[in-house]
Amino acid sequence: MFPVIRRNLGVLALGASSVLVLAGCGESAVSESDTSSGAKGGDTLVMAAVPAENSTDLKASYATVIKMLEKETGRKIEFQKATNYAAVIEGQRSGKIQIAAYGPFSYVQAKSSGVKATPIAAGVEKKGDKPGYRSYGIVKTGSAIKDLKGFAGKKVCFVDPNSTSGYLYPRSGLLDAGVDVEKGITAVMSGGHDASVLAVKSGQCEAGFAYDTMVDKQLIEKGQLKKDEITTVWKSDLIPGSPVAISDDLDADLKQKITNAFRTMANVDYLKAHGYCGGSAKCEVDDAGDWGYATVDDATYDGVRKVCEVTKDKQCVES
Structure with a gap:
């Protein structure tokens, strides 16, 4: 029988010696050494995502895009799998995550709770699709x-x-x-x-x-x-697509490079054409099996905000 897991979904408090706990391993989602990268964009940028399924291969799903991002930005990209949505919100709020793969709701929560980040792109299953799902x-x-x-x-x-x-x-x-x-x-x-x-x-x-x-x-x-x-x-x-959001504290030039990369290069066609995907292995951009990414902005998620108004759910204002 498939186990139903009841997880501790509270926000993880981050103090001077605290870490975000990764699902399925003993590493931290963002270690103390990551703070040396600097909010303005040092040698290392941290990208984090919450898996849609109980998979141990989340990092592999993003590996090709990470390789492309490293070339385009000149930075090392450290990928971290977070335990839950709250961990990504708190990690970006604390400046320990610079590139965050949110769900639409968790992005809205992040913004409403004061996280300084901008959504730049969301996954689409096919070329030409508008970001969205049900x-x-x-x-x-x-x-x-x-x-x-x-x-x-x-x-x-x-x-x-x-x-x-x-x-x-x-x-x-x-x-x-x-x-x-x-x-x-x-x-x-x-x-x-x-x-x-x-x-x-x-x-x-x-x-x-x-x-x-x-x-x-x-x-x-x-x-x-x-x-x-x-x-x-x-x-x-229709729900607006899950966004990738980058920290507003990054240098303007670096933010532009990351934005351009996701909007024009993080797709199967580009990655194949430029040698990022080789052999018979499947070319992946994320864990959802998407073709690539399409442009979004903050206004894209106003529909989620309206659903929050209807439900009046405490999660809409607490994170």
Whole structure:
């Protein structure tokens, strides 16, 4: 049976000797030595991301883009896998993360809590696509649950309190359906989109939420899910794509180099054409299987802010 993990999702306080703890290993997400890089852009820049699934290969997914960034910026890029969304927010707030791969909701949280960062690009599955995706409400095929109203009284898997498609938009959908999110369901935080889907498949949760590609593509391609094992009973409105945000404290020239790199070079076509991807190995830009990145700015995420206004969720103002 697939384990549902209840994680400690509180913000990790960073004192003089504190570190961010990495999932699955004993290293720190941002070590004390990283502060020597300097906010203005020293020899090393730290890039951090939260995995969408319980994968040990997150660094490998970003390796090709990191190689390109190192060439374009002349800096060493140190990649760190954070344990949760709150860790990325706190790491960028403290100046220990210069390039952060956020979810839309966690980016909005970061900005509202005072993090000085600018979104520059978001992943797209195909060339020419606009950055965006949907949250799915799912049940095991054959379930008597046919819509979100049916989630009432059930054990429901969410992903993380700071997840856009794994918590915020689902919460809004449940409220619209008349379901008491606080008392009308038994909520479980699975810690990953894959964990949420597989917990529904195994019966550990009677219903759950995850982003569309995880259900329609990723787990099926990995052989962990068959097409007919899960039924989607709800789809959210389009959610703006997950942004990469860079620290405002970086030198203007360095910020421009990173921005140009993500917007024009961090895509499969460019990376293949310029020798970053060779042989028969899959050319990757992130852990979602995207083609590359498209331009976004802060206004792109106003829709997420509106959902926050509707839900009045405490996570919208606390981080």
